[in-house]
Amino acid sequence: MEILKVSHLSKTYGSGEAKVEALKDVSFSLEKGEFAAVVGESGSGKSTLLNCIGGLDTPTSGSVWMDGRDLFAMSENKRTVFRRQNIGFVFQSFQLVEELNVEQNIIFPLLLDYQKPDPKRVDEILEVLGLKERRHHLPGQLSGGQQQRVAIGRALIMRPALVLADEPTGNLDSKNSQDVMDLLMKASRHYQQTILMITHNEALTANVDRVLRVRDGVLKDLGGVRA
Numbered sequence: 001m002e003i004l005k006v007s008h009l010s011k012t013y014g015s016g017e018a019k020v021e022a023l024k025d026v027s028f029s030l031e032k033g034e035f036a037a038v039v040g041e042s043g044s045g046k047s048t049l050l051n052c053i054g055g056l057d058t059p060t061s062g063s064v065w066m067d068g069r070d071l072f073a074m075s076e077n078k079r080t081v082f083r084r085q086n087i088g089f090v091f092q093s094f095q096l097v098e099e100l101n102v103e104q105n106i107i108f109p110l111l112l113d114y115q116k117p118d119p120k121r122v123d124e125i126l127e128v129l130g131l132k133e134r135r136h137h138l139p140g141q142l143s144g145g146q147q148q149r150v151a152i153g154r155a156l157i158m159r160p161a162l163v164l165a166d167e168p169t170g171n172l173d174s175k176n177s178q179d180v181m182d183l184l185m186k187a188s189r190h191y192q193q194t195i196l197m198i199t200h201n202e203a204l205t206a207n208v209d210r211v212l213r214v215r216d217g218v219l220k221d222l223g224g225v226r227a
Contacts, residue, residue, distance in 0.1 A: 009062035024217040033192035040214035088155030088163040092170035106153040145176030165197035
């Protein structure tokens with residue numbers, strides 16, 4: 001089942017001599033449960049790609065279809081609601097609410113959408129992420145790796161069509177980086193969660209399903225272990 005379809009996506013900034021083509025006619029798709037990584041050097045266009053797919057930036061041309069819906073055919077308000085309900089984000093900087101404990105941070109997207117949390121679902125996510133003993137801790141009482149686990153739980157709680165992970169290990173040491181990768185892989189398999197991750201660390205892509213490389217705004221599919 002196709003969850004994401006990116007078709008002829010281009011993004012240009014500026015004009016004339018200041019013109020920068022950040023993305024050049026990018027096309028690819030992801031199936032349900034697929035874990036793909038986008039690799040590339042700084043300035044290659046990978047962050048622009050993730051921002052366009054997540055509806056945080058508007059492409060110059062092309063389309064992004066998610067779960068059968070054209071993201072940029074929606075009004076800005078509808079796209080904001082759709083993004084909140086269908087896309088989970090994991091950021092390099094965690095972006096947790098310091099005044100909320102682990103459990104409250106995880107269920108926060110549900111509360112924003114006026115949904116009542118399912119206690120069994122919350123307990124399951126806490127168990128999968130190894131956070132049951134930390135559920136009442138504040139972010140300041142957690143290690144960096146634990147904070148990123150909370151961010152992953154927050155991304156999963158809405159059962160999103162797609163999780164976008166933006167350099168999720170960028171602020172972590174090598175052990176915590178591998179732990180976070182293992183947890184993302186576990187989420188992909190356990191929940192059949194579709195995940196698109198960008199990273200500059202190609203060592204972290206060893207076990208993902210597909211690797212996509214962006215260089216000078218051009219995307220190339222390098223395949224993967226299940227290709």
